[in-house]
């Protein structure tokens with residue numbers, strides 16, 4: 647990267663409050679700590695967060711299929727507990743935040759801010775009261791489903807899957823949206839199937855987010871959003887986090903560049919407007935390779951780590967986005983929505 651561009655990137659990163667709206671940090675921390683690791687965030691991640699000037703990470707609580715249904719709640723609570731242990735081990739390094747004001751204060755203090763979010767309501771099974779408990783434990787985001795069925799609705803599969811007729815949200819799914827909105831939790835539609843997506847659009851009275859989803863017009867997986875869905879999120883005032891996983895960027899996963907990734911930003915901007923785009927990189931190489939040590943190394947992430955954010959920002963600059971637009975994409979847009987919902 648030439649010097650002038652590097653300086654421009656550094657300047658924008660200094661001015662921006664940068665948000666990654668989806669990272670399975672809590673899940674990875676739990677998996678590593680279960681195997682005896684300590685200070686996982688401090689050793690593996692803080693340098694990368696700092697290298698990419700990441701101010702806020704939405705840290706997802708994700709439960710593997712094989713723990714469901716019985717162990718879902720226990721595993722979710724364990725993940726929060728492990729994160730609290732990490733906090734004790736690394737004082738002054740990161741904070742679990744409950745409001746946008748707390749997130750801004752964390753940055754002022756030189757700490758990385760974390761918001762907790764459920765990636766799928768599976769740990770609740772069908773008990774609406776547990777949502778309040780997770781709220782009290784600091785969880786501020788609710789992804790209704792992962793790519794499978796639960797009591798709230800049906801997930802969108804990654805690839806074509808032999809399945810029965812699909813449904814929209816269940817009455818429990820509807821109740822979850824109402825309860826999340828009344829508590830002050832943001833609702834996340836990434837991983838939801840199309841039927842459920844349109845139910846959320848009808849039911850939600852506040853902006854929604856798709857924390858980590860790209861454009862179906864550019865990569866035909868059902869995990870990505872159709873143009874109509876992008877338009878609906880924009881009209882609802884929500885934000886879409888751009889997912890850096892190769893298969894969600896291009897159907898030919900073998901040759902995916904940052905430029906292909908920015909094509910998704912351009913597409914959403916054309917259809918919905920620049921104030922509805924954010925980051926939800928969904929970086930996963932690290933934990934997938936950690937958990938699958940018996941298999942050869944796999945790579946999915948087009949942005950290789952948070953420290954690689956500069957490449958993304960530089961590409962936005964060369965595509966002609968203004969500094970203010972880029973600052974919105976890097977985090978301003980998500981902070982607008984979070985401020986409306988959780989504060």
Ligand SMILES: [Zn+2]
Nearest residue numbers: 765837858928
């Ligand atoms: Zn996901």
